[in-house]
Amino acid sequence: MTYDTVREVDQAIADALEGERARQNDTLAMIASENHVSEAVMEAQSSELTNKYAEGYPGERYYGGCEYADxxxxxxxxxxxxxxxxEHINVQPHSGSQANMGVYLAVLDPxxxxxxxxxxxxxxxxxxxxxNFAGQVYEVEQYEVDAETGYxxxxxxxxxxEEFDPDVIVSGYSAYPREVDFERIQETADAVSxxxxxxxxxITGLVAAGVHESPVGVADFVTGSTHKTIRAGRGGIIxxxxxxxxDVDAAVFPGSQxxxxxxxxxxxxxxxxEALxxxxxxxxxxTVANAKALGDRLQEHGLDLVSDGTDNHLVLVDLRPSHPDTTGxxxxxxxxxxxVVLNANTVPGETRSAFNPSGIRAGTPGLTTRGFDEEACREVADLIYDVVEAPHDETIIAAVSEHVDELTDEYVLYESAPHR
Known part of the structure; x- marks a missing residue:
C-alpha cells in the first residue's frame, strides 16, 4: 500500500501515514493490545464501503443499495x-468498549x-x-487478584x-497473564442470579484457536475486540x-450507535x-510460547512477573522488588x-499512580506476526532488561536501538514500507 494519491491532495497527511508505516516496520510492537493486520485486511478497510450507510441489519436496512454491505x-x-x-453474533460494535455498552444496555437499567x-x-x-460511562451510569464494585499470587x-x-448482589459480573481482563476459569465465575454468577x-x-484469537478455554456457551454474554490477537479489522463483537x-441487536442499533x-x-x-x-x-x-519465553528470560534476569509467569500473550512486570526507584x-x-514499544502498567497493590505506575506490560502478538520465535523473544527480553537496568544511559539505549534495527531488518513487517 502506498499513499501517492493522498500525497497529491494532502502532503502533511501522506507524510504522517508513511511515517507511521515506517515506524511500525522499524520498531518492535509489544503493546499487548496491538497487532499487525495483513495487507488484505487493510485493503478491505480502505474500500468503497467507507462511503456506505447501512443502518440496521442484513435484509432489514433503513437505506437502499445495501446488497453488498449485506x-x-x-x-x-x-x-x-x-x-x-x-448461537448469535453481532459484528457491528465500533470497539470492544461499545460491545460492552451494548450488553449493559441490553440487560441493565441505570x-x-x-x-x-x-x-x-x-x-x-x-x-x-x-x-467511564459504565462507572457513571451503574453502581460498580470491584474485586481484586490475590496480592501474593497475582491470580x-x-x-x-x-x-x-454474595454480599454485593450484582446484576452483572464481568470477567475477562486487560492485564491479566493467566488463564481465566470462566466456568467458576459462571457458577458465582448463577449463585447470585x-x-x-x-x-x-x-484473547479473542487465542480462544478462536483453542489455546485458551472459551467462555462461549458458558457465560451469558461474550464480548471482544477484533484487532488484537485475532488480527482482523478494528472494532468489537458481541x-x-x-x-x-x-435485545443485544437493539442495544447496538439503535441503542448505542x-x-x-x-x-x-x-x-x-x-x-x-484468515483465522479459519x-x-x-x-x-x-x-504467540503463547513466545510470551512464556519472554517471561522466563526476564525472570532469569531477576525481574518479578505478576503471578510468576504467563498462560497467554502477555507478561506483567512488577519493577518494585528489583528496581524500587525505577518507574514503569x-x-x-x-x-x-x-x-521497543510497550506500556507502563499498574500492578496489583500499586503504590504509585496510573500515570506513572510501577510495572510494564509486554505482549507478543505483534512480534509473532512478524515471525519471531522463542529464541528471538529471549533476545528481546535481554534488550528490555538492559534498558530496565539503565533507563537514562544513552549508550545503552543506542546499543539496544542498533540491535532492534537488526531484528526489524531480519523480520520484515510490510515489504513496501519506507524506513525512517
Missing part, C-alpha cells in the same frame, strides 16, 4: 460463528450493579471505572458477589445465545477468514527511544 456482514457473522461457535476486576489489578475502563481470588469474588459478561478483548439476540462502519466490518470478515486457516492455530500457539513510565519512554 453480503459482507453476513460473511463476517458466518465466519465468526465458525471461529467461536456462538443504577443497576456491576461487579468487575479493579483497573489496577488488570481490569478495563469499560468494566466500570468512574471516568484471581475466586473465593473472594464469590464472597463479594447475575448475568456473566466475559470480555475476551485480548456473542450470546439466541434468547438474547434481539447509528450506522455500522461497513469498511471495518469488511476488515473483520477478511481477518476472520489452519496456520492461525500455529500462530496462536507460537521511565522504562516505557527509554524503550520507545530504543525502538
Amino acid at each position: 453480503a459482507v456482514e453476513e460473511l463476517a457473522i458466518e465466519r465468526a460463528e465458525e471461529l467461536w461457535g456462538a 443504577g443497576d450493579k456491576i461487579l468487575s476486576l479493579d483497573l489496577t489489578h488488570g481490569g478495563h475502563l469499560s468494566h466500570g471505572h468512574p471516568a 484471581i481470588d475466586y473465593e473472594g469474588l464469590a464472597d463479594h458477589a 447475575a448475568y456473566h459478561l466475559a470480555d475476551i478483548a485480548h 456473542m450470546c445465545d439466541e434468547e438474547h439476540a434481539d 447509528g450506522g455500522p462502519l461497513m469498511h471495518n466490518v469488511a476488515g473483520k470478515a477478511v481477518g476472520f477468514g 486457516d489452519p496456520e492461525f492455530e500455529e500462530y496462536a500457539e507460537q 513510565k521511565e522504562v516505557e519512554e527509554a524503550l520507545e527511544e530504543a525502538g
Whole structure:
C-alpha cells in the first residue's frame, strides 16, 4: 500500500501515514493490545464501503443499495460463528468498549450493579471505572487478584458477589497473564442470579484457536475486540445465545450507535477468514510460547512477573522488588527511544499512580506476526532488561536501538514500507 494519491491532495497527511508505516516496520510492537493486520485486511478497510450507510441489519436496512454491505456482514457473522461457535453474533460494535455498552444496555437499567476486576489489578475502563460511562451510569464494585499470587481470588469474588448482589459480573481482563476459569465465575454468577459478561478483548484469537478455554456457551454474554490477537479489522463483537439476540441487536442499533462502519466490518470478515486457516492455530500457539519465553528470560534476569509467569500473550512486570526507584513510565519512554514499544502498567497493590505506575506490560502478538520465535523473544527480553537496568544511559539505549534495527531488518513487517 502506498499513499501517492493522498500525497497529491494532502502532503502533511501522506507524510504522517508513511511515517507511521515506517515506524511500525522499524520498531518492535509489544503493546499487548496491538497487532499487525495483513495487507488484505487493510485493503478491505480502505474500500468503497467507507462511503456506505447501512443502518440496521442484513435484509432489514433503513437505506437502499445495501446488497453488498449485506453480503459482507453476513460473511463476517458466518465466519465468526465458525471461529467461536456462538448461537448469535453481532459484528457491528465500533470497539470492544461499545460491545460492552451494548450488553449493559441490553440487560441493565441505570443504577443497576456491576461487579468487575479493579483497573489496577488488570481490569478495563469499560468494566466500570468512574471516568467511564459504565462507572457513571451503574453502581460498580470491584474485586481484586490475590496480592501474593497475582491470580484471581475466586473465593473472594464469590464472597463479594454474595454480599454485593450484582446484576452483572464481568470477567475477562486487560492485564491479566493467566488463564481465566470462566466456568467458576459462571457458577458465582448463577449463585447470585447475575448475568456473566466475559470480555475476551485480548484473547479473542487465542480462544478462536483453542489455546485458551472459551467462555462461549458458558457465560451469558461474550464480548471482544477484533484487532488484537485475532488480527482482523478494528472494532468489537458481541456473542450470546439466541434468547438474547434481539435485545443485544437493539442495544447496538439503535441503542448505542447509528450506522455500522461497513469498511471495518469488511476488515473483520477478511481477518476472520484468515483465522479459519489452519496456520492461525500455529500462530496462536507460537504467540503463547513466545510470551512464556519472554517471561522466563526476564525472570532469569531477576525481574518479578505478576503471578510468576504467563498462560497467554502477555507478561506483567512488577519493577518494585528489583528496581524500587525505577518507574514503569521511565522504562516505557527509554524503550520507545530504543525502538521497543510497550506500556507502563499498574500492578496489583500499586503504590504509585496510573500515570506513572510501577510495572510494564509486554505482549507478543505483534512480534509473532512478524515471525519471531522463542529464541528471538529471549533476545528481546535481554534488550528490555538492559534498558530496565539503565533507563537514562544513552549508550545503552543506542546499543539496544542498533540491535532492534537488526531484528526489524531480519523480520520484515510490510515489504513496501519506507524506513525512517
